Structures are given as structure tokens and as C-alpha cells.
Amino acid sequence: MKGLLCADIVRAALGQPRLQKAQELFYGCPNHDDHNPSLKVNPKKNLWMCGPCGKSGGPWALAAFLSGRDPSDKPAVTEWLRERGLLSPRGEPAGSRSRIVATYDYTDERSEMLYQNVRYEPKDFKQRRPNGKGGWVWNLQGVRRVLYCLPKVLAASDVIIVEGEKDADTGDTLGLTATTSGSTGTWRNEFSEILRGKRVTVIADADTAGRKDGWQIASSLSGKVGCLKLLELPGAKDLTEWVQRGGTREALINLIQTTPDWNPQSIDADVVLKDIFNFIRRFVSLSPSQARVVALWSVHTHVIDAADATPYLAITSAEKQSGKTRLLEVCELLVANPWLTGRVTAAVLIRKVDAERPSLLLDESDAAFSGEKEYAEALRSVLNTGHRRGGKASCCVGQGAATTFKDFSTFCPKAIAGIGRLPDTVADRSIPIRLKRAARGEHVERFRRRDVEGQAAKLHVQVEMWSRATIWNLRGARPGLPDVLTDRQQDGAEPLLAIADLVGGEWPQAARSALIELCAESQAGDESIGVRLLADIRDVFKERAVDRIPSADLAAALAEIETSPWGEWSKSGKPLSAAKLARLLRPYTIVPHSVRMGERTPKGYDLNDFQDAFERYLPPDAPVPPPPGAESATTPQAKPDAGSSDFSNCHTEAAVAVPKCETLNENGPCGVVADSEPPATANGVVEFEL
Secondary structure (H helix, E strand, C coil): CCCCCHHHHHHHHHCCCCEEECCEEEECCCCCCCCCCCEEEECCCCEEEECCCCEEECHHHHHHHHHCCCCCCHHHHHHHHHHCCCECCCCCECCCCCEEEEEEEEECCCCCEEEEEEEEECCEEEEEEECCCCCEECCCCCCCCCCCCHHHHHHCCEEEECCCHHHHHHHHHCCCCEECCCCCCCCCHHHHHHCCCCEEEEECCCCHHHHHHHHHHHHHHCCCCCEEEEECCCCCCCHHHHHHCCCCHHHHHHHHHHCCCCCCEECCHHHHHHHHHHHHHHHCCCCHHHHHHHHHHHHHHHHHHHCCECCEEEEEECCCCCCHHHHHHHHHCCCCCEEEECCCCHHHHHHHHHHHCCEEEECCHHHHHHCCHHHHHHHHHHHHHCCECCCEEEEEECCHHHCEEEEEECCCCEEEEEECCCCHHHHCCEEEEEECCCCCCCCCCCCCHHHHHHHHHHHHHHHHHHHHHHHHHHHCCCCCCCCCCCHHHHHHHHHHHHHHHHHCCCHHHHHHHHHHHHHHHHHHHHCCHHHHHHHHHHHHHHHHCCCEEEHHHHHHHHHCCCCCHHHHCCCCCCCCCHHHHHHHHHHHCCCCEECCECCECCEEEECHHHHHHHHHHCCCCCCCCCCCCCCCCCCCCCCCCCCCCCCCCEEECCCCCCCCCEECCCCCCCCCCCCCCCCECCCCCEEECC
16 A cells, blocks of 8 residues: 555554664564564565565555455455554555654553553654454543553652653653643543642643643642642753753752642732733833733633623734734733734635634734735624624535535634724724834833743733633623713723723723723724814814804814814815805704894804714713722622532622632742632622632
8 A cells, every 4th residue: 555664564563673784674573483583674665574484575565464464355454554553544544754653551550451642753642442352442432531650650659740641751760650641631630539648749841731731730639639739840841851951850859849839829810910911011112001901802812701792902003113013922922812823814714713713813914904805805804793792704615516605703802913004894893002113212121932931821821710710700790881982992892891890909990091092092083074073163162162153153263273174175275164064064964044143143053053963973071980880890790500610719709809719829830720600609709619
């Protein structure tokens, strides 16, 4: 069969060669008593032979020879190859591009094989179980899951937990008992019961996924084991790399002994949000209002399941090198499920948003909207519908007679960066973050991802833990919304203000002020000429403190406003006339009429003529509204039938803005706990248990 290699077949069946000469590999033949290895394989020629047996040939003949099958029995030989990972389930050769490089046995308490984790190169893992006939079944259906090296773990008093089997084997070479559940996200609560009363050290991989997994395992073990420590190895991603760089048994034992016991504390959401605020401003020149909104939006990506709408961040600038891409890169470390991209195909864009609901961090949007028409339209469709839960984009799928349509979900958090303005329909759904280049003397720290990933990961996990504990409160939140915002701006502001109210402290008032400031700038830039005219007329009435005004006087007063176009309204550069003013006001059903001005009755307008238009089209002149009261997010909204939670001894009183849940100790990395729904007690307290 084309694509099979003799070297892969013999290695899968017999392991490593007993001897290697030049390009040839020598194995002991399993079909006769072979003290001197006589089974010879030439990888270069992809041939083999066994002199004593008088057999030779290519890969298929070798597979039949080693399996004891007749070469003509294709189904039997094919199954043997498939069981050893040399053929895909469809019978296609795996070849040297995907070969088995290691197998890890998982056994029960009596050391009887339950299943294997098989490692391939390029790096990949598959699981298989014995079929009772000397072969394998490539699934774990109905098989009990256990810890790696379970008999050793049961016999030990001190156990190290690592992320994978390779690290566990490294621990074994140091003379220490190390185990794993197999990979990130596979830890089970019953594993914690097996370790009850033991001294346990969790060594987390030094990346975001590893730190999360370490926290999750430590949270599961807390209160069950006799001593619990959580640590990262300095200068290395994992235990194997640490040993390769010179780490020793003595150094590891000393590191474990000097690490304080892991003792999760309460997360102060106010502190965490301020830390995110400061983290963002270290690397990007932002105003306080901009940084507050970006910090709240970053948290919002973790609790989007609690929201019916999501605000976009419209990150724009007048010129290049203003920090747009940098802001997206910083957000990538903080948001949930980030997808930072500048350009993808239309098909990938729609399908990935539907399948993964990422936090879309879209760079170079100006080029995207002005580029390929199909992609620009697909992007516009995703953005126009994706701000509200239930938003969809419909596309054709299938081929020929099987062609049909499918609705793809477009709802996910989005931050869009580009030079200039976004399309009006997109900008209308966005909170503007307009960046400027850092001024001379303004200090912005250089962003080196490798240097800040650890700190960002800690913030990321703390936010995720807090979010899991409070998502039910946010689902029931109805925050007070500033009246000066438009309806669509209020839709976007609501989930951010729900978070701000739940955090408490200065955030409720600061968040409202920030949103009003940023959205007011957007309204000023996006208003139509008619809305501009109404706003200027309202200012004229206010400044003159009158309730009526002649048409000619109103037109003259408008022409004196330097920041408006009325002074050079006509093509010839003449100011706005009373007649043209009347034409502009006609769509609002406002028409000039006789007004009493002393003894004169010129044509003009009463203030009452404009009140309806002012109320409908202009934001009110109002102070920043106070934070909400009874309808605030600070009142927990627990699910009536919620079960027990995985958070320990944390209460959220109805009048308390900051709920309590676990956080990181000062010496260790951080991770997540299980997603659970906090039950409400009869007195309104939400309780969490670990």
C-alpha cells in the first residue's frame, strides 16, 4: 500500500532496534528463536528481510509477516495496521508524517492494563484499549479513567502532579512519584479522593492553559489532601524542560519545601479591575475613560452568556502608529477565547464565529472594508447582526443538487481597529476608542509579550473565576442607563454597567461618566445636519434666554457659530438665510409663523415649536445619573434550582457590590474553577462551597 513505511511498521510492532549499522536497522525476529538480530530493515529503500525465515519484501509483506497474517488477507492485515495507528480509520496510510513515538500505559491498582495514551509525531495524542485478542480498540468507551502510574501513586505519601506523561516520567527518573490525568482539562474529582491525606505538589506549565489547569486541580484538591502546594518552575515551561536546563532532584525538593502551602483567598473584583485598567495603560496611550471602558469590555467577554447585546470597540485613529494593533495585542492576553486576525476568508470568518464564539480582535479593518468585495460584505454582515444575541448570517452550503442554506450565529464580542471611520452601521453599534500617538514625554512601556504573559494570565484567570461565580447575578441585572445615550448605545452600555455595578466602589459612577464622554463624542461626530441645526437652535434659545425669535435673527445667530457650517451655507459662501432655514426645518414639521416682538409681528419661531423635535432627536441636558438602586446588578439573581457551587465559603449579601471567591496566593500561578450556579438561601445570601 502506497505511503506505508517499513521503519514505521517494525517500530510500532517491536519498538526500538537492537542494532543499527549504517542505514539498516536490526531487530530480533518474533517468528523464530533469534539470539542475534536477523530481521533487517532498510528505511532508505523501504525494504526488509529475515534470512533464517527466508522472507523479504516491502511494507505490506512486513505487516503480514509481523502480524502472522497471510498477505492475501487484506482485511486482517489492514486491521492490524489500523490498531497500531499506521492507518487512519478510513484505511489511509499515516506514513512518516504521523508516526507513533511513545505509548503511556494506564493501569488499575493491580497493574493490569486499562488503556494507553499514544503519542504521535508531529505532536498528537490518541487513546486506545486492549481488545482482548492482542490488538487495540481506538476509543475509551466504557473504560474507567485513572491517574498515570496509579499503583505508585497509591503507595506514595508525597505526589507531584504534572500536565503530561512525559513530565511524569521525568519525575520518575528523579526518584519522585509523579502523575497526571493525561492533559489539561481532564482532571476529575475522583482523582482528588485517591490523593486524600497525601502531600501533593501541583507543578503548572508556564502558559495560560497550564496555569488555569493548575488552579483547577488545586481547587479540586483543596481541603482533601494533607498538604497542598502550587508552583511554576523558574525559567522553564515544564518539568522536563527544567531538568534539561540543569534542574536536579535536590533543587526540586528544596523548591517544593520553600513554597508556601496553597491557600486560596477572596477575589476583590474592584482590585482586579483596577489592575486590568493599569495593565492596559502601561502599553497604550489611553485616556482614563477609554481605559475604563476597555477594562470593562475585557471582563464582559468572559460573561457574554449573561448579556443579550454586546458593544463593539471601534478602535480608530487619524494616523498610523497610534497604538491600535498594540491595544488589540494587550486585549488578546485578557479577553476570553481571543481571535486576533487581520484577514481571513469570508467562509472562515462566518464559520469560526458560529463554531467558537471568539472574542474577535479585528485589525486593519479599513483595508478589509475597502478590499475584496465578498469578504467586505461578509464582514459587514457579521458586524451588522452580531451585536445582539440571535444575530445570524445566512449562507449557501453544499454542492450541486445538495445545495441549501444555513444560518450561522454572528453573536460574539468584537473589537475592530482601523484608520479613519468605520461604516456608519458598524460605528452605530460601537463604543469609540479614538487613539492618538503618544506625545513627547508621555511614557508608554514597551510591550514584550513574553515578559508580561505571567501577569496577564493571573488577571485572566482571576476574571474568569469571578465571572463564573457572578454570571447568575449579571443575568438578572437591570442597571440604570444614562438618558443621554441613544437606544443602541444604551444596548451596548448595559452589560458593561451591569459589571460596574456588581464590582462596586468607584466603578458605577466612573463607568457611566466614561461611557457618556466617549459616546457623546461619537454623537457629535455622527449627527446629521438636521440634528446639528436643532442642537444649535436650542443653544441660541438658551443663550438669549428667550421663548421666541424672528427668523432673520435666528438665522443670523446661527451664522455666528464658528464651529457650525451656517456662516457659509450657500455655494457662494453666503450665510444661512431665513428662507433656507425654513426649508431645513420643514421635515420636522416646524414652520415659521408670526411672533409678537413688542409692536412688531415678524415671521419667526416660538421655543415651544421645537420642544417635540428637541425631545426626539437631541440628548437631554442632564447630569450623570446616579448608580442604580434596587434594579442594580448588586442584587444577586440566583437560579431557583441551582445546586452546590465549587466556590468555598463565599457570600454575597444583597447590598454588597463585590462578591467573594477564590484568588491566587502571592507565590503561585492561577487557574479556574468549575462553572457552577450559586444557590440562593432563604435570607438572600448566595453561598459557594469548595
